[in-house]
Amino acid sequence: MGERKGQNKYYPPDYDPKKGGLNKFLGTHALRERARKIDQGIIIIRFEMPYNIWCDGCKNHIGMGVRYNAEKTRVGNYYTTPIYQFRMKCHLCDNHFEIKTDPANLDYVIMSGARRQENRWDPLQNEQIVPETKETQKKLFDDPMYKLEHQTKDAQAGDDAKPALEKLYMRNTDVWKDNYEANSMLRAQFRKTKKELKLSEDQDKKLLIKSSLDISLLPETDQDRQMATLMTLQSRSAKDREDEKRLDLLIKPALPSSTITSFGGVKRQKLLSNKLSVEELGIKKKKTTVNKLIDYSSSSSDD
Structure with missing residues (x-):
C-alpha cells in the first residue's frame, strides 16, 4: 500500500520534482494546521485526559478520557526519556491548564490551571502489578535471601490469584465467545456421538443376526450388566x-x-x-x- 500513496495526491502542472516533495514545492507542512507553531517547537496533538481533574477557572469536573487539542512541547529529559508538556483550553471556560509527563513515577503531573481529583488507592490492595523501585531492585540483586523470600511471596500471590483469574477467564469466555469456535466444538462432539451410536447399532445388528431375532434392542444399562454377571455365575454353577x-x-x-x-x-x-x-x-x-x-x-x- 505504501507505493500507492503518491498516486492519491494532486500534482499541479508546474510541479518540478527537482525542487523536492510536494509539500516542499507548495510551501506547506505534512501536518498542515497541526504544525502552525512548529517553528516554536510546538505541535498540536489530540490529548486524552489521564485522570479526573477540577478546573480552576470554572470549578467544573472534567472526567478521565475527555479529549482536547493540546500544544505538545518538549521541556526536558529523564535520563534518555523525553519529558513533554501539554497545554490545552477548558471546553467549559477560557481557562488553560498544563500537564507534564513524569517518567520517573510513570504518571502525569498537573503544572497549572487545574487540580487532580484525589481518589487514589494502594495498587497492592487492588491486586495490581506494581513495578519494583530502584531500592528493591538493588536489594534483589545484592541479597540472595531477600530474593528467595521475594520469589516465595510472588509464588504465593500467584496461587492466591488463580481463582480470580479463572473467574475472569470464564467471564471473558462468555462475553467474548467465538461463535466459530463454539460451532466447531459442537460439530466435533456431534461427530463423536454419531460414531458411538453407529458402533452400538452395528453390535446390536450382529447380536440380532446371531440370535435370529427381529426386535429393537434398548440401550444397555448398569442393571443389565449386573443381571448378565449374575447369569454368568449361575451358568457356571450349573456346569x-x-x-x-x-x-x-x-x-x-x-x-x-x-x-x-x-x-x-x-x-x-x-x-x-x-x-x-x-x-x-x-x-x-x-x-x-x-x-x-x-x-x-x-x-x-x-x-
Whole structure:
C-alpha cells in the first residue's frame, strides 16, 4: 500500500520534482494546521485526559478520557526519556491548564490551571502489578535471601490469584465467545456421538443376526450388566452341578453291596474336595476305580 500513496495526491502542472516533495514545492507542512507553531517547537496533538481533574477557572469536573487539542512541547529529559508538556483550553471556560509527563513515577503531573481529583488507592490492595523501585531492585540483586523470600511471596500471590483469574477467564469466555469456535466444538462432539451410536447399532445388528431375532434392542444399562454377571455365575454353577452328577455316576458301584454309602460318601467327598473333573480323571482312572470296586465287593462277599 505504501507505493500507492503518491498516486492519491494532486500534482499541479508546474510541479518540478527537482525542487523536492510536494509539500516542499507548495510551501506547506505534512501536518498542515497541526504544525502552525512548529517553528516554536510546538505541535498540536489530540490529548486524552489521564485522570479526573477540577478546573480552576470554572470549578467544573472534567472526567478521565475527555479529549482536547493540546500544544505538545518538549521541556526536558529523564535520563534518555523525553519529558513533554501539554497545554490545552477548558471546553467549559477560557481557562488553560498544563500537564507534564513524569517518567520517573510513570504518571502525569498537573503544572497549572487545574487540580487532580484525589481518589487514589494502594495498587497492592487492588491486586495490581506494581513495578519494583530502584531500592528493591538493588536489594534483589545484592541479597540472595531477600530474593528467595521475594520469589516465595510472588509464588504465593500467584496461587492466591488463580481463582480470580479463572473467574475472569470464564467471564471473558462468555462475553467474548467465538461463535466459530463454539460451532466447531459442537460439530466435533456431534461427530463423536454419531460414531458411538453407529458402533452400538452395528453390535446390536450382529447380536440380532446371531440370535435370529427381529426386535429393537434398548440401550444397555448398569442393571443389565449386573443381571448378565449374575447369569454368568449361575451358568457356571450349573456346569459345576453337571460335573458333580458325572462324578456321581463314575463313582457309583457297578454291583450292589452293603458298603455303597461308605464308599460313595468317602470317595465322593475326597474327589470333590480335590476338585477333580471328568477330564482330569481320564479313562485310566475310571478303570482303576472300577477294579478297586470289584475287588472290594469280592472281599466283602468272602467275609
